[in-house]
Amino acid sequence: MPDLFDAGATAGLPVLSADAQTVFDALCFLQAPLNITRLAEFLGDHTTTRGTHFHGPELRRLLGDLQAAGLAATLPQGPWFAPRDQAWPRFLALLRDGRARTAWWASWRRLYRFDHSWHLELFAPEAMVGAIRVVVLAGGTPQAFERLCQLSRQASPEHPALLAAALLDPFDAGLWNALDVELRHRLLGTLLRHLGGDAEGLTRPLWDWLLAQATPDAGVLHDGHRLRLAERLLLAGQRDTCLQVLRGLDHPEAQALRAAADIAAGHTASGVRAFELAWKEAATLSGKRKQLFAEPTTWVYLLGLIAQPDPAAWTKARKFAAGEAGKRDADAYTFWGVWQEAIDQRLGDAPRNPRRLLLNGISGGRMHGLQQLSHWLLGAWLGHVPPQLPQFEAESRALAQGFEDAGLPWLAMLTRRSAALLLGRAPAPEDAAQPFPIGAPTDRWREALNAIVALGPVGGGTPAPGPDAQADRLIWTVLTDAHGRVRRIEPLEQKAGARGLGKPKPASLAALAKRTDLPAHDAAVLRAVKKLPYGGRLTLDKTQAVQALVRHPQVAWADAPLQRVEVSEGLPQLEVLTRGDHLQFKVLDPIRPDDVAPADDIDDEDDDDTWTRSRRSGEAGKPEVLLLRDGPEQARLVRVTPAQLRVAELVSQGWQVPVAARAELDSALRVLGTHFQLASDAEAGHEVPASAVLRAELTPQGDGLALRLVAAPFGDFGPRQAPGLGRERVTTVHQGVTLSTRRDLAAERGHLQQLVAAVDWLDDGAHAWTLDDPEQALAVVEALAGLGDTIVSEWPKGKPMRVRSVAAPQLTLQVKSQGDWLQLDGSLALDGGEVLRLKQLLELVAQGKRRYVALGDGDFLALGDTLRQQLADLRAISTPQGDQQRVAALAAMAWSAQAGAPALDGDTAWQQRCEAWATAQAQVYSVPAGLAADLRDYQASGWLWLMRLAASGFGAVLADDMGLGKTLQTLALLLARSAGGPALVVAPTSVCGNWLAEAARFAPGLQVEMYGDTALLAEPEDDGDAAPDDDGAPVDSARQAARRRQVQALGPGQVLVCSYGLLQLDGDILTGRPWHTAVLDEAQAIKNAGTRRARAAQALAADFKLALTGTPVENRLGELWAIMAFANPGLLGSAEQFNTRFAGPIERDGDAQASRRLRRLVAPFLLRRTKAEVLADLPPRTEIVHEVVPGTRERALLEALRQQAEASVAQALEGGAPGQAQMHILAALTKLRRAACDPRLVAPELGIVGAKVQEFERLAQELVAGRHKALVFSQFTDFLALLRDRLDAAGLRYQYLDGSTPAAQRTQRVAAFQGGEGDFFLISLKAGGFGLNLTMADYVIIADPWWNPAAEDQASGRAHRIGQQRPVTVYRLVTQGSIEDRIVQLHHHKRALADGVLAGQDGDTTGAVMDAAQMLALLRDAPD
Helix, strand or coil: CCCCCCCCCCCCCCCCCHHHHHHHHHHHHHCCCECHHHHHHHHHHCECCCCCECCHHHHHHHHHHHHHCCCCEECCCCCEECCHHHHHHHHHHHHHCHHHHHHHHHHHHHHCCCCCCCCECCCCHHHHHHHHHHHHHHHCCHHHHHHHHHHECCCCCCCHHHHHHHHCCCCCHHHHHHCCHHHHHHHHHHHHHHCCCCCCHHHHHHHHHHHHHCCCCHHHCCHHHHHHHHHHHHHCCCHHHHHHHCCCCCCHHHHHHHHHHHHHCCCHHHHHHHHHHHHHHHHHHHCCCCCCCCHHHHHHHHHHHHCCCCHHHHHHHHHHHHHHHCCCCCCCCCCCHHHHHHHHHHHCCCCCCHHHCCCCCCCCCCCCHHHHHHHHHHHHHHCCCCCCHHHHHHHHHHHHHHHHHCCCHHHHHHHHHHHHHHHCCCCCHHHHCCCCCCCCCCCHHHHHHHHHHHCCCCCCCCCCCCCCCCCCEEEEEEEECCCCCEEEEEEEEECEECCEECCCEECCHHHHHHCCCCCHHHHHHHCCEEECCCCCCEEECHHHHHHCCCCCCCEEECCEEEEECEEEECCCEEEEEEECCEEEEEECCCCCHHHCCCHHHCCCCCCHHHHHHHHHHCCCCCCCEEEEEEECCEEEEEECCHHHHHHHHHHHCCCEEEHHHHHHHHHHHHHHHHHCEEECCCCCCEECCCCCCEEEEEEEECCEEEEEEEECCCCCCCCCECCCCCCCEEEEEECCEEEEEECCHHHHHHHHHHHHHHCCCCCCCCCEEEECCHHHHHHHHHHHHCCCCCEEEECCCCCCCEEEEECHHHEEEEEEEECCEEEEEEEEECCCCCEEEHHHHHHHHHHCCCCEEEEECCEEEEECHHHHHHHHHHHHHEEEECCEEEEEHHHHHHHHCCCCCCCEEECHHHHHHHHHHHHHHHCCCCCCCCCCCCCCHHHHHHHHHHHHHHHHCCCEEECCCCCCCHHHHHHHHHHHCHHHCCEEEEECHHHHHHHHHHHHHHCCCCEEEECCCCCHHHCCCCCCCCCCCCCCCCCCHHHHHHHHHHHHCCCCCEEEEEEHHHHHHCHHHHCCCCEEEEEECCHHHHCCCCCHHHHHHHCCCEEEEEEECCCCCCCCCHHHHHHHHHHCCCCCCCHHHHHHHHHHHHHHHCCHHHHHHHHHHHHHHEECCCHHHHCCCCCCEEEEEEEECCCHHHHHHHHHHHHHHHHHHHHHHHHCCHHHHHHHHHHHHHHHHHHHHCHHHCCHHHCCCCHHHHHHHHHHHHHHHCCCCEEEEECCHHHHHHHHHHHHHHCCCEEEECCCCCHHHHHHHHHHHHCCCCCEEEEEHHHHCCCCCCCCCCEEEECCCCCCHHHHHHHHCCCCCCCCCCCEEEEEEEECCCHHHHHHHHHHHHHHHHHHHHCCCCCCCCCCCCCHHHHHHHHHCCCC
8 A cells, every 4th residue: 555645734633653544544535424344345445554454443443543633533323534624635635646546536436336336325415425525526527426416316416505515615726627627517507506696605715716717708618607607796796797797698698687787786677678688589599488597687687577666567577486486376485486475465466464475584494595585575575574573683684694705795785675674774874875676665555556456457468268268258239129120239348357257348340350369250240340431430231240140159138238149040920810700910020111110219320331221222211130039038030031021011901811711821821831930829720739859851962961950840741940949839731721839949959959969069059060071971860860759860752871880799709710720700780680791791891991881772880989990800810711701819819809899609619718818817926936136017017928928828029128128027937937848049149148147147047058069159140041051061960969969858947048040050950849938039030931040930839939029020010920920820810911911001001000900919919118118217318310521532432333323223124123123222222331331341442531430530539538438330340340440540449249259259248348348349230239238338339320220229229228327329420421311311211110010109101111113212312
């Protein structure tokens, strides 16, 4: 141990032995109390002068000596520490000694397991303060501080109070100057923003140091620090210096600070206006509406508002405080809530209560200085008196002194002035000379009147109504004379306020005519506004306006403006009465000109349009429209026709018809019935009972319907009227007989409401509708069929329609087992006794995708949404076979597992399948005791899902996102099933070693061994079709025999791990025996179903098959079929059927229904969870497309190669077959991709060094300087070689892995990188893109983008997975202007294909697979 004694740092201290000095240095470096056990652990890297480690008795003796010398002390609980006045100088000395600092920093990290722990147990504040000091001052890097933040679970190291205690008490300018620039910026950002206006004296040296940095040129500071410094100077009353610091800073917050300086100087009005302009600009730039500036700046703005005598300004302040608080009524004890409370009290919206303001502070606590000052300022503004004057006086003096000690004399002055007002005293002369926002108290009555005036008119100044709020509305009042002539129509406006709708007030026609936000029913009335010929005044054309009031929701009589009137249109009433031997006719409504009162019989001086219309028509006094009162809430609009006028003229002559001549008037009465509403008293005609059954008049119109609902009180004949409206007594003439009846209006209205309730989108209040949408039309027909007792449907002759509803219970299905297949038959029973066979029903469903299925001849079948979906699904998974359907048993099981699916009645074999499934789903399993790991909740759920599927005899696809622990869940499964027999795990060669390591770590009870010897495991990774043929190289028969014996000897508890290459090579051996469990890891390796590898995997015989993959769909949906063909053969049908039913419609047409159907089919057997769903504690991942700008020569080469490739491809397309052309295009694109990596890969003779490798070297240097580690992926090993050369030349350490790396070396290199050996790991994408755990890296560099984004996601998932503690950044290097630009644009299309099937998103799923034409377009569209 080197001698770290520094005589300068320990001057005046007693002479210590070397061992005592070491212990003293340890206490000083820790900066926090520590017990003896932990202290001995901290000193583990140090030895005594005797060469032994420090142990308990030795430490107690040395600590006792230090305590006797005044250099150590102990807490009652036992921890030891060095006194502050001794510890701090020595701590500084150790920091300045580079060797000592390094040694003690390493010991501290080891003590707290800083580099490897999940969290630090620093519960006491003093322990966290000490940790902050050590990490910031001894660690000294942003990464170290970020690590401390990640590990601290109890209290955040970025808490302002903790940071201030650690770094400002005491303050050392030299240490701050020596801090890393990035770390200093982060610490300052936290301290300056939160401690700016607090009465905390320890912050003053920091502000002084920052001001010294800004003198004479404030531009050397970061803009954010300049703003906080200016804010601090403002609060200190140094307004000139504040403005000087802000000079040249054109930022909205800088403008706000200048405005706040004006307010503080007493220029309130101009300062407030300038602040609001700055706020508006900041809101425009940021898109936010609150918390745009720091609290102290906005606090000064509120001071400026309450300083004004206008209550409107106080209201504005209250609204602003609510916006900043995020609550309309925030807690009065929060920073902004006290402003809301005080202003409410001043305006009279809350009772005056001084106890709602903390005029006597918080008992036993401390409040931020500005917050406490707010309570006192506002209390003085309200004229309150503190409840406890002596306590308040002492507290106010303490706060003022605190502000003075903190270097904030302006806030101290505000504190003293507020206290003087609250205590009823005169301010000190020096304080009275400064501007103060609170004037002398005013009379309470005057305040009350001002507050009342501030309320404004009813509803004025209220915010726009929300979804549930009442809105302003117009009421149209109508004045008529006794005969129904409209004399005046006036609008009244009713404002909505906090207490509801106010009193209606007259509204100006001129103002309403300019508005564009009125509802349609009001706009229709305003279309009747006319300009008078003389004077240009606006008025309403009453004839036009009154017609627009039919069914208007807000109409009232002028004498009762709050009584709503329902206006409907009807016919004038004609009464036929029997008087002795004669029939007497009488028109009850005044439609004749002579019936109308003269124009001067009422005050009509405002009826300006009367003269206009009279001059135009030449028939003054003759009405065109009448509005007749049928009751206080009912009005009837009558349009007077010439025919009606003629009848009225005849009736007015007083003639009578003898009863004996009634038959002669039959034809006349039938005509009268079309122009008038006939009425009669009880003595007229014959009394008959009224029918309340409504008639639905249905008329086909195109694909839709016209529906009119009417009341027919006489049944099939007689007048038809609006349901529930009109006269109760009606008369008709039928077959020469006058009939009279009394309508049941209430029953008619009830029957109308039944239809509206059954079809809720029909307009309430109407009785006639036009239904253009066929689905809506059929829905109404279906609803009417269910209301046959109260509404009768009437169709034109020969055009009836019938809709019959069916539900799942009406469908019966029977199955008959035939091995793994089922014969399916069934029928649907209709209400008319007809029966539809299942085959016919499925054909009808296929003809349309809507709820209503046409049966022909106007008959429609109404299928419920669920039943229609289930039938469409059943058709998709079955094939016709004669009169029946053939379906795979697995697919039928998946279909019947859906909620609400019709029951499948079957034979014994089918019933046993169903019982096994139900039993397995209810089974509860315990995690095996031999699992040496705790499963997370989602992992335990996934394991249980696997166990239940295994018990029910079905396979599974576990498709969890990369890094979620699929291996651990599988090991738990293998442990639980180990007693049943041996298991086989097939994995990529690079991952086989990982399986052995993970099994030894988490499932030591399993006997895991590698298939074959280690030499064969080093063979290059096979990519599907490249495995040797059976008639290839000679096979060593002895080795084959040994492998066969190895496989046959396996028994319970044993697991065999095999590579895909050996599965393909020795398929006959591995498929020659049954397995209890077969697992395919990274199962996308068998995505090409036609390869020998995929066929060998499908030939495996196992009781339970499990496929593990993070990307079950990368490019084509056929990949999902290949994986599911292994796990559950037959579920998705044959490859041809799958392409026809799912892959083609989804990939080619973007069929969302087919995508949802496929998702439902695979849902019971495929489980996928993403990191975002289950890992809330996983750090974020940022993806950056980093464009590399090529040089002039490189850009010219790329363009020349592109043109050359386009020409050659065009030539190939002219003479070659489509398949050959596609291969030619792919080869050309690959060449362009390699050229985008580096020109030397395609034209080495030119000697052009690519810009990408140069940018990579620069980025690598930057990452190493920032102490980051990175994974570097590329598809091209020769490009990786170029990157290695750059790293070698720069002297940077790295690991390397590609397909040729032997398995043993792969495992070693991964372990070495995870152990800290190397800053970079260069990996070929196929060799290391999956199955590896490389959480040591926090950066991933995709050196060249691949066609398939899923492969890149797999690569980045090597770092962004469970165990990662730091945010992960993914750089995708893209050469600007090259083919790589287009590849990046294609990525989101391919992701959409997988998301649509796996993630439940119904987005666009087209464009994921490229044919030759698309590939050629990609080549031609490559940017220049």
